Amino acid sequence: MSVESNFLIKFGLHHFVSYSNGNGSSQFVVDSDESQTMIAHAKYIIEEMFGAPSVVSVR
Numbered sequence: 001m002s003v004e005s006n007f008l009i010k011f012g013l014h015h016f017v018s019y020s021n022g023n024g025s026s027q028f029v030v031d032s033d034e035s036q037t038m039i040a041h042a043k044y045i046i047e048e049m050f051g052a053p054s055v056v057s058v059r
Contacts, residue, residue, distance in 0.1 A: 028056045030059075032059055
């Protein structure tokens, strides 16, 4: 399992966040059906752990 996959499981985000690795950056997609609070929380944790090279989008 990748570091990103382990991260999503450890923080319980794997239920509504998916991950792919493309063009040298980590790309995370947050399910838009989640509450705005949970979306903001997921974005914050991802940006803190992976920084600028990560891309977080909501779909």
